[in-house]
Amino acid sequence: MSEIRTFPDFLKRLIIVLGGLLFLAIIIFGVLIYTVPAISNFNNILLESFSNPIVMLNYLDSLGVGINSLFFKIVIFPGYTWAALIAAEIIWFERKFLGKMQMRVGPLYAGLIGGILQPLADVVKLLSKEMISPGRSDKLIFYSIPLLINAIGAALLVVLPVSEGWLIMRSDVSILIVFAVIGFAPISVLLAGWASNSKFPFIGGLRGLHQMIAFEIPMLMAALSVVLLSGSLDLVNIVQAQSSIWFIVLMPIGAIVFFIALLAELERIPFDIPEAESEIVVGYITEYSSMAFGNIQLGTYIRFYALSGIFTTLFLGGWYGPQFLPARFEIINQIEWFTLKTLLVMVIIIILRGVNPRFRIDLLLRFGWSRLLVLAILNLFIAIMILQMGWFPFLGGI
Amino acid sequence: MNFIFKLFNAIKSGMKHLFMRRLTFRYPNQKLRFYGDGYQYDPKEGVGVAGYRGRHILYLEKCTGCSLCFMMCKGISQAIQMINLPEKDVSINKKSNFPQIDYAKCVYCGFCVDICPFKALFETNEYEIVSYDKESLLFTPEQLAIKPKYKGTYEIQYGKRGAYHG
Amino acid sequence: MSELTISVGPQHPGSGHFRLIVKLDGDKIVEVIPDPGYVHRGEEKIAEYRNYIQNIPHFERPAIHDSSNILFAYVQAVEDLMNLKIPERGQYIRVIMAELNRIIAHLYYFAIYGIFVGHSTMFMWPMGDREHFIDLAQMISGQRVGFAFLIPGGVRNDIPEGMMTRVNDACNYFEKRLTEYERIFMNNPIFEKRAKGIGKLSKEDAIKLGVVGPTLRASGVKADIRKDEPYAVYDKLDFDIPVSKDCDSWARAWVHIEEMRQSMSIIKQALKDMPSGPVKLNLRGQIRAPPGEAFSRAEASRGAVSFYLVSNGGMNPYRIRLITPSFRNLIAIPHILKGLLLADIPPAFWSLDYWPVEADR
Numbered sequence: 062m063s064e065i066r067t068f069p070d071f072l073k074r075l076i077i078v079l080g081g082l083l084f085l086a087i088i089i090f091g092v093l094i095y096t097v098p099a100i101s102n103f104n105n106i107l108l109e110s111f112s113n114p115i116v117m118l119n120y121l122d123s124l125g126v127g128i129n130s131l132f133f134k135i136v137i138f139p140g141y142t143w144a145a146l147i148a149a150e151i152i153w154f155e156r157k158f159l160g161k162m163q164m165r166v167g168p169l170y171a172g173l174i175g176g177i178l179q180p181l182a183d184v185v186k187l188l189s190k191e192m193i194s195p196g197r198s199d200k201l202i203f204y205s206i207p208l209l210i211n212a213i214g215a216a217l218l219v220v221l222p223v224s225e226g227w228l229i230m231r232s233d234v235s236i237l238i239v240f241a242v243i244g245f246a247p248i249s250v251l252l253a254g255w256a257s258n259s260k261f262p263f264i265g266g267l268r269g270l271h272q273m274i275a276f277e278i279p280m281l282m283a284a285l286s287v288v289l290l291s292g293s294l295d296l297v298n299i300v301q302a303q304s305s306i307w308f309i310v311l312m313p314i315g316a317i318v319f320f321i322a323l324l325a326e327l328e329r330i331p332f333d334i335p336e337a338e339s340e341i342v343v344g345y346i347t348e349y350s351s352m353a354f355g356n357i358q359l360g361t362y363i364r365f366y367a368l369s370g371i372f373t374t375l376f377l378g379g380w381y382g383p384q385f386l387p388a389r390f391e392i393i394n395q396i397e398w399f400t401l402k403t404l405l406v407m408v409i410i411i412i413l414r415g416v417n418p419r420f421r422i423d424l425l426l427r428f429g430w431s432r433l434l435v436l437a438i439l440n441l442f443i444a445i446m447i448l449q450m451g452w453f454p455f456l457g458g459i
Numbered sequence: 460m461n462f463i464f465k466l467f468n469a470i471k472s473g474m475k476h477l478f479m480r481r482l483t484f485r486y487p488n489q490k491l492r493f494y495g496d497g498y499q500y501d502p503k504e505g506v507g508v509a510g511y512r513g514r515h516i517l518y519l520e521k522c523t524g525c526s527l528c529f530m531m532c533k534g535i536s537q538a539i540q541m542i543n544l545p546e547k548d549v550s551i552n553k554k555s556n557f558p559q560i561d562y563a564k565c566v567y568c569g570f571c572v573d574i575c576p577f578k579a580l581f582e583t584n585e586y587e588i589v590s591y592d593k594e595s596l597l598f599t600p601e602q603l604a605i606k607p608k609y610k611g612t613y614e615i616q617y618g619k620r621g622a623y624h625g
Numbered sequence: 626m627s628e629l630t631i632s633v634g635p636q637h638p639g640s641g642h643f644r645l646i647v648k649l650d651g652d653k654i655v656e657v658i659p660d661p662g663y664v665h666r667g668e669e670k671i672a673e674y675r676n677y678i679q680n681i682p683h684f685e686r687p688a689i690h691d692s693s694n695i696l697f698a699y700v701q702a703v704e705d706l707m708n709l710k711i712p713e714r715g716q717y718i719r720v721i722m723a724e725l726n727r728i729i730a731h732l733y734y735f736a737i738y739g740i741f742v743g744h745s746t747m748f749m750w751p752m753g754d755r756e757h758f759i760d761l762a763q764m765i766s767g768q769r770v771g772f773a774f775l776i777p778g779g780v781r782n783d784i785p786e787g788m789m790t791r792v793n794d795a796c797n798y799f800e801k802r803l804t805e806y807e808r809i810f811m812n813n814p815i816f817e818k819r820a821k822g823i824g825k826l827s828k829e830d831a832i833k834l835g836v837v838g839p840t841l842r843a844s845g846v847k848a849d850i851r852k853d854e855p856y857a858v859y860d861k862l863d864f865d866i867p868v869s870k871d872c873d874s875w876a877r878a879w880v881h882i883e884e885m886r887q888s889m890s891i892i893k894q895a896l897k898d899m900p901s902g903p904v905k906l907n908l909r910g911q912i913r914a915p916p917g918e919a920f921s922r923a924e925a926s927r928g929a930v931s932f933y934l935v936s937n938g939g940m941n942p943y944r945i946r947l948i949t950p951s952f953r954n955l956i957a958i959p960h961i962l963k964g965l966l967l968a969d970i971p972p973a974f975w976s977l978d979y980w981p982v983e984a985d986r
Contacts, residue, residue, distance in 0.1 A: 158477075159745070159746075160481075161476070161477055161481070162473050162474075162476050162477055162746065163476070163745070163746050163749035163750065163753075164476060164479060164480075164481050164482045164483075164621065164749070164750070164753055165481055165482065165483045165749060165753065166481055166483045166485075169485075260631070330743060331743075331815055333743070334968075412470060412473065412474070413470070415473050415745070415746050416469045416470050416472070416473040416746065416809055416813070417466075417469070417744065417813065417815050418739075418742040418743045418744035418747070418810075418813065418815050418816050418819065419742060419743030419744075419815075419819075420815060420818075420819075421818075421819055421966065421968045421969070422652075422966075422968060423652075423966060424818055424819075461814075462814045465812050465813065465814045465817075466813070466814055466815075468808050468812065469808060469809045469812070469813045471808075472805050472808040472809045473746065473809060475805075476805075482753045482756065484756075494764065494785055494787075495785065498767045498782075504907070505905060505906075505907035505908075505909075506781070506782055506783065506903070506904060506905050507781045507782035508782060509764070509765065509766075509767065509782045509783060509784065509785040510767055511763070511767050511768075512767040512768050531678070531679065534674070534675040534676060534679030535675075535679050535682050535683070536682075566682060566771065567768060567771070568681075568682045568771070568773045569767065569773065569781075570678060570679070570681075570682070570773075573781070582767075614760070615756065615757060615760055617794050617797075617798055622757065622798055
């Protein structure tokens with residue numbers, strides 16, 4: 062490892078530690094601390110009494126890191142480790158799924174079956190490379206962008222309601238927090254393009270800025286109509302208002318608008334103009350190497366998971382299973398319904414990636430500012446009409 | 460509306476492929492099958508026999524050292540040189556000149572096989588010629604005389620759910 | 626006002642090996658100056674040092690995945706000089722090989738078009754389907770890429786047994802694949818937005834600039850050397866020339882797909898009608914052409930290729946002049962790219978099917 066002489070060097074070290082080692086360490090530590098005592102047989106005097114899992118969990122509770130504590134929620138379960146594991150899973154799944162659609166195998170050789178350890182192999186490979194930056198780039202901003210992108214993804218996980226009582230923070234203004242954090246994303250893209258001091262990332266950064274700003278407004282208006290119908294800004298209350306009928310049935314246009322704006326915010330194909338155009342190499346992440354690139358990928362996929370979760374919460378009824386299912390489905394409880402629906406949304410987004418080419422930037426902006434905004438406003442009128450007509454008296458709980 | 464209909468068609472076409480077989484050919488575990496024994500040439504008829512053009516095979520007892528293969532390859536890629544092997548005593552090869560082939564330069568065009576009038580140089584099915592350094596890609600006449608062992612059994616087959624290598 | 630000059634250059638994922646000097650005003654293109662010559666290696670001069678047989682692997686290298694069609698023009702020029710008459714069976718096998726090559730080259734065109742537009746599925750499918758035809762070509766000629774199969778006097782070897790069933794299987798399978806291509810790529814609404822109306826080349830401009838091949842046929846001109854000046858056995862086979870009236874990039878891609886269908890029907894007819902007999906004239910000794918000149922043209926997958934051959938009676942040709950279709954289409958690049966946006970450059974110029982190695986020779 063190189064010496065640390067300036068603040069950007071410190072940021073470099075932080076990226077390596079955060080991206081690679083901390084990720085692995087959190088997973089290993091987080092899993093071990095809750096499973097080893099239950100399955101092993103320590104002969105140590107200190108841990109003799111802890112071979113009983115209940116005693117171990119009580120001990121952890123007294124330390125403040127038990128199952129119901131904030132530490133567990135932030136770090137392990139609906140927090141960073143869980144999201145990072147799902148992000149790694151989705152990277153593998155996307156490659157295999159696209160491979161099957163294209164009549165080829167995806168990753169095959171890493172791991173026992175079907176290349177399942179391929180994301181781990183990618184992390185190890187990225188760790189072993191040298192992190193370089195262009196000569197006259199702005200090193201301070203250049204090395205803080207991966208941390209910012211990771212932070213955006215992680216911050217969105219704070220208000221995601223996985224189940225009725227199981228979320229990290231419940232506040233009265235959850236949706237505003239979500240949109241405030243999403244507002245950082247265009248800044249990060251522009252700064253990444255600017256700080257690289259090279260013409261291809263610069264073009265990619267500008268295009269990313271235009272695209273993300275153009276699609277934030279329809280997203281906001283679609284979410285506004287959901288807020289109107291449910292009567293509160295709190296995500297938990299929004300899900301509770303969908304206990305008998307999901308909002309996607311009441312406002313299909315709003316769901317489609319939100320979905321398309323979601324694709325543009327996440328920079329997925331068909332809207333991945335800032336990222337991977339065959340004419341600007343890789344766009345704003347061209348000059349990043351080694352774990353900085355790994356951090357950006359991880360942050361992007363965690364944001365993918367978090368925003369799909371927000372879509373599920375707003376339109377697909379959160380943690381409620383469909384009411385018409387027979388009784389034997391009752392063992393699937395709330396957490397699993399939520400995860401199932403989020404994964405379904407992600408699979409649909411991956412299918413759209415396999416079948417479509419890329420838009421062009423001026424067609425995209427024209428589409429976003431004219432068609433999508435009109436549809437969003439139309440959806441707002443429909444929401445107001447549903448509320449005023451009184452067909453569903455349980456809505457609009459103000 | 461037309462937009463959504465065509466997009467739906469595209470998605471349907473993509474989803475149909477989730478149930479088709481993969482075409483990938485897993486190379487080191489599966490090897491391709493070639494019909495025939497390699498490319499050969501019949502100088503009396505003047506036509507070749509269809510086969511794969513891979514590594515050459517030299518029949519030492521038939522080679523007379525006429526250097527026609529050397530002269531043909533001189534204008535293509537200069538991969539053949541004639542060397543003198545005095546210990547090999549073949550009756551029709553008075554000067555004991557035999558060709559050596561440098562596979563770092565050979566383009567596998569097969570014209571050296573076409574020009575040989577004595578049926579001494581043919582091509583075989585083997586194509587996996589790898590080494591760690593360039594010098595061992597130069598095959599001496601004794602190395603060229605060894606018959607290669609290549610056995611492959613996989614080829615493209617057409618099934619109900621698509622085509623695959625089986 | 627503020628004009629930016631960038632070079633979409635040789636080291637670029639969207640250009641191939643030649644340079645385009647692009648003058649931009651914001652995002653709009655003001656002028657494009659192509660700068661070929663990056664891969665020029667003097668092939669016409671090298672050809673003067675090799676004899677007629679040694680020139681065959683040499684002249685298939687400019688467009689290696691379309692090699693049989695370029696060699697078609699070369700061997701016909703040599704046979705014109707020497708006044709040879711090729712046996713029927715040899716002509717039929719030449720036509721089969723040329724049409725297989727046409728399908729292989731068109732599939733490569735679609736694969737790269739897919740990458741340039743950002744459609745990764747359209748990159749994988751044509752490359753996978755190419756395997757079937759490369760296997761067929763390998764069964765006939767012995768190599769997967771550089772066939773070197775056509776020589777002055779006929780072809781090098783006969784078709785092995787069992788080709789008919791394999792070709793029929795491959796053609797039936799590929800017909801179904803073409804409907805899938807149309808659904809997922811040609812009729813994809815996002816691709817239509819990117820290709821329809823982009824890169825227009827009107828009929829008068831196409832004739833004035835002298836472009837050839839599918840570019841010309843997509844601008845409404847019905848011109849194909851296989852029908853206008855039939856060579857080999859093309860006058861005995863029954864096929865169609867696809868012509869389109871809209872002159873944009875989508876029409877060029879459409880012409881390529883229709884040509885693949887026609888190629889498959891040509892291959893099936895040729896296999897059925899093939900007479901038996903020798904495939905090659907037995908020219909004992911080396912080939913030595915009498916003094917004279919010869920000119921011959923053929924229809925390669927990208928357009929019309931022509932050879933002009935001058936011989937002074939020696940073992941080597943005295944002078945060979947080769948004009949490839951990409952060289953003729955080069956003049957259309959500045960013409961169609963005027964007024965487009967920067968993001969349109971890779972799809973628009975690739976729809977002309979410009980192959981830099983062929984143009985630079």
